[in-house]
Amino acid sequence: MYLVTFRLDPGxxxxxFHELNDAIQEAAEGTEGYLGKRTWHDPESEEVLVAYYWxxxxxxxTFGAYSEHKEAKRRWTEWYDAYxxxxxxxxxxxxxxxGDDADPPA
Known part of the structure; x- marks a missing residue:
């Protein structure tokens, strides 16, 4: 299994953004081999950490080749201060x- 952590400082x-973000999540969920994600927010720094399981x-x-994902990577400066x-x-x-959430998605 592979874990991709996406740390971001939201802008x-x-x-x-929301339309593209929804399309990216839909693409991830439609990709064979996508196992799930978990998200954490740091209330002090406002940073967000998203852990994707593959x-x-x-x-x-395969997911990285989706056009929506490529577009978001090109446009990151419009929505994030850092990533x-x-x-x-x-x-x-x-x-x-x-409980049941202890294990990574399988």
């Missing part, structure tokens, strides 16, 4: 106490 979102790098590359993407391979995941 101003307009209607066009079955394989092939699935991630960072990290792609990691998950070797192991474990824990206790979070």
């Amino acid at each position: 101003d979102y307009d209607e066009e 079955e394989s790098l092939d699935a991630l590359e 960072e993407v990290t792609v990691t391979e998950v070797i192991e995941s474990y824990g206790s106490g979070f």
Whole structure:
């Protein structure tokens, strides 16, 4: 499994952003190998961290080829003050106490 973390410092979102963001999420969910996502907001810094779970790098590359995703990457300065993407391979995941949400989407 692969984990893609998208850390962002939000700027101003307009209607066009929300339409594109919805299209990107729909594209992700329609990509074979997409396992899900989780989102965290830091109330002090207003930064957002979104963790996307992917079955394989092939699935991630398929998603990356969608035109909506490419458009958003080109236009990031319109909506974000900063961003960072990290792609990691998950070797192991474990824990206790979070119920059904403890495990990454499978």
